[in-house]
Amino acid sequence: MSSILLKTAAAVVATYVGFSYTQAQTIEGSWNGKLDAGIAELSIVFNFSKGNDGKTQCTMDSPEQGAKGISVNVEYVSADSLAVAIPSIMARYSGSVTDGRIDGTFAQSGMNFKLVLSPGTVELKRPQTPKPPFPYPIEEVTFTNPEDGTVLSGTLTMPQMVLLGQRVPAVVMVTGSGQQNRDEEIFGHKPFYVIADMFARYGVATLRYDDRGVDRSTGNAAEATTMTNMHDAMAGIDFLHKDGRFGRIGMVGHSEGGTIAFMSASEYPDKLDFIVSMAGAAVRGDSIIVSQNRAALEYAGMPQADINSYCLLLDKVLEYRVEHGSILTDGTSVIDSLAESENVSLPVPALQNLSKVLTSPSPWMDQFLSLDPQKYIPNVKCPVLAINGSLDKQVDAKTNLGAIRRLLPKNEESVIKEYPSMNHLFQHCKSGDVAEYAAIEETMSYEVREEMAFWILRLKYSDGKKY
Structure with missing residues (x-):
């Protein structure tokens, strides 16, 4: 199941970044690194090149996810630092060039992740992938x-x-x-x-x-x-x-x-x-989602009491969506009311995440929850x-x-x-x-x-x- 967990991992896309560092400080080629996004460690590659107008261009690859050529906006490049934005995933990377590597931060959804880039691209080892010629039609x-x-x-x-x-x-x-x-x-x-x-x-x-x-x-x-x-x-x-x-x-x-x-x-x-x-x-689908979230939070090291509180409230939020069907423009008041009725206290980011369950339209989710x-x-x-x-x-x-x-x-x-x-x-x-x-x-x-x-x-x- 690509599931909630996999969709979350994709949203926090870690990139192997690719480009070459030369003594003239030109940024061309590929740089790569590994991003630890909590539920998955993903590779990122940034590919830098010079456009016809002489300006630096960039694309991003996420090898493990099979994503290549993701559009990147180069905000600035200097002899010792750079910053780029990835609009499609609402992310940003900025770093400083030191001793042939880039020490930087990958930011997305209010979270910051350390990301160190080295020259070169990434080749995944997948020895079981079939290779031709094939003895069958x-x-x-x-x-x-x-x-x-x-x-x-x-x-x-x-x-x-x-x-x-x-x-x-x-x-x-x-x-x-x-x-x-x-x-x-x-x-x-x-x-x-x-x-x-x-x-x-x-x-x-x-x-x-x-x-x-x-x-x-x-x-x-x-x-x-x-x-x-x-x-x-x-x-x-x-x-x-x-x-x-x-x-x-x-x-x-x-x-x-x-x-x-x-x-x-x-x-x-x-x-x-x-x-x-x-x-x-x-x-039922709602049971699957609660189970998946519990496993992810346990892996992330959240205290068990907080996990129990979050999953209890998540279950109530999913129940609310099944019963009411319609998507809210702002789920904050509903979340606060459910939290109060269940006597649950959670950090604001956790409550905001639950609010998205009520504000994100998805025909698939609407059916899956009660399937x-x-x-x-x-x-x-x-x-x-x-x-x-x-x-x-x-x-x-x-x-x-x-x-x-x-x-x-x-x-x-x-x-x-x-x-x-x-x-x-x-x-x-x-x-x-x-x-x-x-x-x-x-x-x-x-x-x-x-x-x-x-x-x-x-x-x-x-x-x-x-x-």
Whole structure:
């Protein structure tokens, strides 16, 4: 789930900054550094060059987030100091040049972070990202959501045996919340690309696609809800059925995509032969958000009493938004009233942050808060593989897998499994915190990917025949 935590991490974008320091004090090239934003340590790169008018120009990259060429305004550059502004994220960096490095401060949202830059750019180590040549066919495709005409652009990756006319199982891959590309790229990792590569080698076809409004897909991402995303995913399922080259057809969803898999199997039982939920939520959206915030605050080292107070008030604020629906121009009075009624005392910045919950319009949030997967899971009749990492801090494994065990109808082919020492991305990890995602070179556990492929291939037709 790109989730609240990941959106927060993106908002506090840490940059590797790039430029070259010469004896003439010209600022050209790239400088990089690491920004510790609390929930994640991110790289930043500033790229400086001279324009045709002789003035210094700059762009910024955030390698772990796959962001390049972000527009930067150069406010001033001198022999010993500089200052730049990044309007798109409402941030600013200023520093002094000393001994071939830049000692400075990255400021955003009222917070200041020390950021030291060194000459050079950044190359992320992502050894699992597939590299050509590939021993299997790949097709670039498009399909349309008939609900609103949105055209989704994707990649169909198939086992070599498809070229010989052999029917194979196929899956549509559904990303988590937030706008993501077909690889579900995050912090330089490409989980869906890695899965698609292994599946094709093992005998399973995959269709992965850019979310609406991302890269080559059309559509208005700002207006999209979980239900909208489900219809997009089902358009992909329809595409695979019409293709004619595939046998059993299923859905593999990660985070919110896992929840969408349950919803789809419940609403369209005749179109899905199986589903895989990778860290899919099985409790209401407001519960997920409170749980995520609690984990983030614990990682940040906030005193437990303050965490309890914040999460208590957050729960009440989310309840208020669900009940009243409309977005306020100023949520201060409501927050103050709720805090007083709950006898909660919090620092002003914390109260201001809660106020944003009531003043930030989001069709996705409005639906997600009251979305209850437990209305759908009991209606799922097809085989289900539901998995979580034991250290998942975004979708708690015990809470959500427990709900799935309790609600999912019995099926001898269904499997519910918790993987030890793995996080929300199914990386082997130490703590499971979002801050680790970028630092871990592994994109996704080999074991998890292989077991998903084997589970799909072992499924039987209703007449007992395997693929």
